[in-house]
Amino acid sequence: MRLARVVSQTRLARICWRAGGPVALAALGLVLGLAPPGNAEKSGAAPLALDADASARPWVRYHGWPTRDSAQFNSLAALASPPAPAGPRKLDRPLTGDAAKGRVLVADRTRGGSCLACHVMGPAGNADLPGNVGPDLSEIGKAGRDDAWLFNYVYDARAYNPDTLMPPWGTNGIFNEAEIGDIVAFLKTLTTPAQYHDVLDDPAKRPTPVEKRDNLDSMVNPGMWAVEDKAPALWALPGPNGPACATCHRQPAQAFEAWAAAMPKWEPRLDKVLGVEEFVTRHAKATTGHVWLMQSEENTALAVYLRFLANGGTIDVDTQSAPAKAAYGRGEALSTRKVGQLNFACVDCHSPQRGANKWIRGQWLAQMRGQLDHFPTWRTSQQAIWDIRKRFQWCQVAIWANELPPHAKEYGDLELYLTAQSNGLKLNVPGIRH
Amino acid sequence: MAERPRLKVPKEAKKGEVIEIKTLISHAMESGLRKDDSGTLVPRKIINRFTCEFNGKAVFACDLEPGMAANPYFQFTVKVEESGTFRFSWTDDDGTVVTADEAITVT
Numbered sequence: 001m002r003l004a005r006v007v008s009q010t011r012l013a014r015i016c017w018r019a020g021g022p023v024a025l026a027a028l029g030l031v032l033g034l035a036p037p038g039n040a041e042k043s044g045a046a047p048l049a050l051d052a053d054a055s056a057r058p059w060v061r062y063h064g065w066p067t068r069d070s071a072q073f074n075s076l077a078a079l080a081s082p083p084a085p086a087g088p089r090k091l092d093r094p095l096t097g098d099a100a101k102g103r104v105l106v107a108d109r110t111r112g113g114s115c116l117a118c119h120v121m122g123p124a125g126n127a128d129l130p131g132n133v134g135p136d137l138s139e140i141g142k143a144g145r146d147d148a149w150l151f152n153y154v155y156d157a158r159a160y161n162p163d164t165l166m167p168p169w170g171t172n173g174i175f176n177e178a179e180i181g182d183i184v185a186f187l188k189t190l191t192t193p194a195q196y197h198d199v200l201d202d203p204a205k206r207p208t209p210v211e212k213r214d215n216l217d218s219m220v221n222p223g224m225w226a227v228e229d230k231a232p233a234l235w236a237l238p239g240p241n242g243p244a245c246a247t248c249h250r251q252p253a254q255a256f257e258a259w260a261a262a263m264p265k266w267e268p269r270l271d272k273v274l275g276v277e278e279f280v281t282r283h284a285k286a287t288t289g290h291v292w293l294m295q296s297e298e299n300t301a302l303a304v305y306l307r308f309l310a311n312g313g314t315i316d317v318d319t320q321s322a323p324a325k326a327a328y329g330r331g332e333a334l335s336t337r338k339v340g341q342l343n344f345a346c347v348d349c350h351s352p353q354r355g356a357n358k359w360i361r362g363q364w365l366a367q368m369r370g371q372l373d374h375f376p377t378w379r380t381s382q383q384a385i386w387d388i389r390k391r392f393q394w395c396q397v398a399i400w401a402n403e404l405p406p407h408a409k410e411y412g413d414l415e416l417y418l419t420a421q422s423n424g425l426k427l428n429v430p431g432i433r434h
Numbered sequence: 435m436a437e438r439p440r441l442k443v444p445k446e447a448k449k450g451e452v453i454e455i456k457t458l459i460s461h462a463m464e465s466g467l468r469k470d471d472s473g474t475l476v477p478r479k480i481i482n483r484f485t486c487e488f489n490g491k492a493v494f495a496c497d498l499e500p501g502m503a504a505n506p507y508f509q510f511t512v513k514v515e516e517s518g519t520f521r522f523s524w525t526d527d528d529g530t531v532v533t534a535d536e537a538i539t540v541t
Contacts, residue, residue: 218440219458222505229438383504 040248049285050269054278055294059405061397070402073172074339076410081343082171088152088159095147095181102179102186111174112167112342112400115183117361120203122190129362130194132203133165133355141190150184165355167342174341203359215374215432216311223304223378223385223430231305234298239288245302248287253309260306261313261427264415266323273327273412277303277387281407294406300385304376307429314426315373317419324416331417334410335368340401346414368421374431381434388415439524443536447514451540455486458507459524459532465500481506483525489518514540 040046061067074081106115115121115137120130122138145153152159155170155177169175175183196202218224235245235252249255264275274282277294280302284290292298318324335346349355349365356367376387386394389411393403404410442456459481466478478500486494494510512520517540523533 219442219456219507222460225460 045269046279046283047286048267048269048279048282050282053405054281054407055405057405061403062393065394065397068397068400070341070400073341073343073401074337075396075402075404076334076337076339076414077404077408081338084158084162084168085156085171086159088148089155091148091151095151095184097178097181097183097185099182099185099189102182102184103189105175105179105183106186111169113361118166120194122192122194129201129359130203131359131361133349133358133360133365136194137187138190138192138194141188147184150187151180154180154183154187165344165348167344172341172343206359206362208357209364209434211432213432215378215428215430221378221430221432222383223376223432226301226304226385226430227308230297230301234292234302235305237290239284239290241287241289243288245284245288252305256306256309258310258313260310261315262317264412264419265318266321266327266416268323272409273416275387275389275412275415276306277389278407278412280306295387295390300376300387303387304385304430307376307427311427311429314424315419315422317416317423319416319420319423327413327416328420330410331413331415334414335417340396340399342399342401344399346395368418370422370425372415372419372422373425374428374433376429377431377433379433385430388418439522439532439534441522441534441536443520443538445537446539446541449515449540450513452511452513453538454509454511455520456507456509457484457486457522458505460505461524461526463498463500463502463504463506467500479527481524482527483523484508485523486510486512487521487523488512488514489516490521493520514538516540 072080105111106121108114116130118131118134120132120136120138140150149160153166154175156168157164157166158168167174170177170180194202196205199205199207213220215221216224218228235249238244238247245252260276263279264273266272267274270282277299280299281292281294284292284302290298292302319328338345338348346368347354349360350368352367355365358365372388375391376385378384379386387406389406392411392414393406396403439457439459442454444453447453461481462479463481464476464479466475466480468476470476480500480502481498483497484495484506485492493512494508496508498506517538520536520538521533522536523531525531
């Protein structure tokens with residue numbers, strides 16, 4: 001009897017979604033005197049609002065972020081960067097750079113972190129905490145390189161090495177030719193190995209960061225406030241259409257103990273990959289009528305909550321179905337696309353074959369596997385919860401590229417690819433990171 | 435005003451035991467020294483006093499100054515001799531006081 005009633009409610013729900021959504025369902029439920037379905041998560045494809053963007057349109061960059069417009073360089077959605085040179089340029093006159101000026105330029109943090117971000121540069125450089133993504137240049141001055149080689153290598157290293165990680169400082173307009181001449185003059189003065197003041201200065205010996213705090217203790221991690229306070233309140237809040245999340249999902253802890261571990265997922269109705277955040281926006285709109293756009297406080301709180309409920313579950317996103325496989329392939333391709341004025345691809349910094357597990361200045365570059373197990377995460381440096389889409393956006397702005405809106409389909413493909421790198425790991429949300 | 439405070443107080447203790455109490459309240463602790471984008475000072479608004487009483491008797495109290503970080507967190511120890519109730523209170527610059535109670539059984 002009980003089973004029959006559940007089945008009939010489920011069928012009814014499906015019919016009603018076709019007939020006109022939650023209002024029709026609520027009306028029918030009233031007419032027939034039925035209790036609203038309490039286990040809606042088992043009733044087939046979830047209703048989604050399909051008609052609008054899931055984040056603010058037009059997208060406006062966050063307050064306080066750099067305002068630089070990088071439209072003349074590649075983004076994850078468009079190609080625009082100047083091409084690589086065919087080969088090294090001939091210098092038509094001898095270089096007359098000023099080594100003292102060059103010494104300042106190599107440490108200029110306003111120029112994409114500059115040389116010391118990636119290179120140890122001997123006892124000089126006016127800065128501590130050098131990185132080690134690139135080779136140690138402490139003795140480059142006695143390496144037997146002529147002015148033209150050094151100039152071209154700094155101007156655009158692709159002239160010699162198409163696979164280089166180094167930004168094309170000259171081609172992409174970060175340093176002008178006179179400045180590159182100054183840098184070359186400085187490089188020629190480097191002839192002695194680096195002397196470190198202490199172990200922290202030496203990127204080969206600097207201890208790698210380890211996060212050991214109890215991230216599920218709300219005394220330790222303010223990200224847990226979303227789980228303990230904000231999300232349960234939102235869950236019970238009736239929307240303009242009448243129902244609340246809790247109307248259909250009465251026991252979220254049981255119902256969602258695995259759901260988020262399989263997200264993001266290909267969504268045929270939208271022809272894109274949906275992560276938890278965009279799903280929340282579209283599903284809440286279609287059912288409760290709540291407008292919880294991506295990156296709103298409500299959306300982030302619910303995304304943290306839903307992923308928290310799947311904590312301990314093994315991350316297992318679909319990469320095998322045909323559309324998922326295609327999305328994974330697109331995500332993988334995007335991860336190798338050079339973007340921004342600094343001309344970096346995701347893999348340049350986050351593949352162990354390239355820059356991952358090394359230092360950019362004092363910042364540790366993490367590899368892709370092991371990222372999506374703790375997002376959304378509390379960021380101590382920002383005093384805020386960031387989901388993975390916001391992290392993508394910041395990665396791009398930081399390499400002088402224009403970010404995409406959080407709902408961009410390119411981010412969906414990238415999120416699927418990146419999450420798949422963590423398949424087999426256990427969810428542990430919200431994390432704590434710098 | 436602040437959201438609900440977080441408390442960690444043991445539910446039970448032995449007579450004469452020294453217990454550890456942790457409290458945290460989320461609050462921006464606006465120092466009054468910061469300027470907004472237009473260059474005008476953001477007015478000071480902080481929790482300026484925190485107290486803890488046990489059965490009506492003060493066991494811990496302190497004044498807070500504008501240098502305190504957001505979300506002030508306290509951890510302190512109390513020797514308990516009898517069952518009763520801790521009352522915690524946080525006083526905001528705007529005059530509002532948030533209170534929270536936590537009972538403990540002492541055997």
